[in-house]
Structures are given as C-alpha cells and as structure tokens.
Amino acid sequence: MYFPVKSSSLIRRTIGWVQAVDGISFQVPEGGSLGLVGESGCGKSTTGRLITRLYDPTGGSMMFDGHDIAKLSPKELKPLRRHVQMIFQDPYTSLNPRHTVGSIVGAPLAVHNVVPRDKILPRVQELLEVVGLNPEHYNRYPNEFSGGQRQRIGIARALTLNPRLLVADEPVSALDVSIQAQVINLLQDLQKEFGIAFLFIAHDLAVVRHFCPEVAVMYLGKIVEIGDRDSIYHHAHHPYTQALLSAVPDVRQAAIGGRRERIRLEGDVPSPINPPSGCRFRTRCSYAQEICAKVEPPLLQIAPRHKVACHFAGELGAHPATPVTAGLLAVDDQGSPDPSGTASDVTTGPGYDDHWYDLQTKSTVSA
Ligand SMILES: Nc1ncnc2c1ncn2[C@@H]1O[C@H](COP(=O)(O)OP(=O)(O)OP(=O)(O)O)[C@@H](O)[C@H]1O
Ligand code: SF4
C-alpha cells in the first residue's frame, strides 16, 4: 500500500509515495489469532484497514475463503463485510455521539438486512449482554458510558453479524491499565466461544503475549520476524524484536532476581517516503554491515514456525560474524554479486513450509 504524496502547487502532482506497507505476507488461521506488533507509523493500522478493505490496496493480494479480497468490487465486498469486521483503537471517536447504543450496534443488521426489523432490538440486547453491558441501556448515548464500556459497545457492533475474522486495531491502548485486562479477557472469551479468528494489532509485545499463539513484528512497512509464541518470546533472532522484547517486563526473570538488559534503539524511525536501502532497520541496528545497505534481507524460514529477515540472524549474543544469507542470495559477504554463486529461491508463501533453512548446519532441512 503506497499513498501518494502531492505537491503543494496549484496543480497537485504526485511527487512521491509513502511506502506504508510494502510486500508483507502472513496467514491468520481459521479461529486462530495473530498478533501484529511494531512502533507507531510502521503500518499496522494500514494493514488492518486493507484487510477490511477500508483502503483499496495498490498491489498484492489478500485471500479470504478462496477469494482475493484485494480485487473485489464494492458490490462484491458487501457479503465479505459480514465476515470481516474491525474494532477501532479509539472508543471515543469511533462511536457516533448522536446515535443511541441500540442504533449503533443494530446498524449492521439493518444495512445487511439479515433479521426482520422487529428482531433487531432483541439481538442488540443479546449482544450487549454478551459484552457485559446492561441490555436495558440500549437507549443511552455513548457519552453516558466510560471508556471501557464504550470499547465494549464497539466490540458488540463488530460482533453483530457473526464475523469470522476480527481485526482489532489496538483495542485497549486508549483504556486505563485496570480496564485493559478486562477487555482482553472479554475478547479471549469471545474468541473461544464463537471461534472467531483475530488479527490483534498492538504497540508492544506484552499486550499480545497471552492472546496470540503467533506474532508478527513490523518495522517501517515490512514484517521483520514472524513466528509462534515460543520462537518470538524466547528465541527472537531479529535485532529489532530483541530490542522490543528488552522493553517488556519479564516476571519470571524478576522472580529469580535477574533483569533483562534493556537494548536502547538509537535515532528515530526513518521516513517511509524514502526508506533506507537494503534492510530498512539498518540505520538503527548495532549489527549493520555493508551487505545490509546493499541487499534487502529475505524473510527466511529458519524453523518449523519461525521466519526472520536479517542477514545476521541469531539469538541474543549469538549473531554470526558473516551473513547467513549471502550464499542463498549469490552475493559475497559485502553484498556484491558473486558470479560463482547460484541464488536459491528463499521466498515462501504466507504460511510456513515443511522445509526450512537451518542456521546451524547452513542447509535446508525438512520436518
Ligand atoms: N491515508 C494516508 N495517507 C498518507 N499516508 C498515510 C495514510 N495512512 C497512513 N499513512 C502513513 O503510513 C504510515 C503507516 O501508518 P499506520 O497508521 O498504518 O501506522 P501504525 O503502525 O498503525 O501507527 P500507530 O501505532 O501510530 O497507530 C505512516 O507513515 C502514516 O503517516
Ligand atoms: S539485516 Fe543487517 S541491518 Fe538489518 S537487522 Fe540484520 S544486521 Fe541489522
């Protein structure tokens, strides 16, 4: 997804592109949940808005039930909207203050014409009860509710049409810490009860830890690491994931008297209009070498359910001195083309393959 940057002159020409989301690939299993984590501006909301087709993508494809959502016309999108819903970050601005809770939660039923008019109210009351609100309060307005309650209204609205995929865009970051856990527990219960798949967007790794068995880490429009919970929290290989993790309080380590060493990231996130060449993280990476500026690291599968995009992938303290990717990409250790090498096809689909590149033996192994 590239957004055009327009000139300020009278004739508004396109003078550049914001490369908001650039060639990311992941899979959300039916009934499962994937956490999408990264700093502000890395493209998380854009990803969520693409999946719910609030944005029209400028390229790529998004498969849902065998259909490419990216290519559906507005008319073809209507049935999809029943299955894919979104919970928004800010419960204060995402609810129309002039509408009652009943009309907010019931609106999707009216638009999609799925139940007779006289059945809308009972369904709204049922949903309010599901999310822990008083069903008798359907006639009240959003300003009569607290932040946590408003987010419950947003959740009820997202559930109205029995969706199969919910994109939750930082659903708790605007709430008090004490309320965050309640809302996360509610979402977890709903997922179990209704088997809804979740794309759960969050700022930091702590929030998604208990919710998502699988986590993807984004940086400046790219996925830099993706894997199951154990791989990400205990065997992170990307320097950026390691830095994010070092900011997460670790109760187990604290219990044995230890502290995780905090890795501080230097500098700011570069502009997505003109991202760094090669690896986009290189301007802030303490391991960066020549190859990182010349060649983009591929998202390489390194374990059954673990992929990482780094030339020097390695667990903390075990980053190798020479690039692990050079041989695969047919370049030398500095990233210049190696005429004697043969490039391997390292691209994988959105999920995981049954064979991967083992960093220890530097060979492809199979399950
Ligand atoms: N409609 C738009 N037009 C132009 N640029 C946009 C638009 N929407 C987002 N962007 C840019 O795309 C990049 C990604 O934005 P996005 O909102 O997806 O980030 P985010 O990861 O959700 O950040 P946050 O954590 O702050 O919500 C940012 O640089 C943003 O400025
Ligand atoms: S590819 Fe290079 S710059 Fe990018 S994360 Fe790995 S070591 Fe750092």
Ligand SMILES: [Mg+2]
């Ligand atoms: Mg966002």
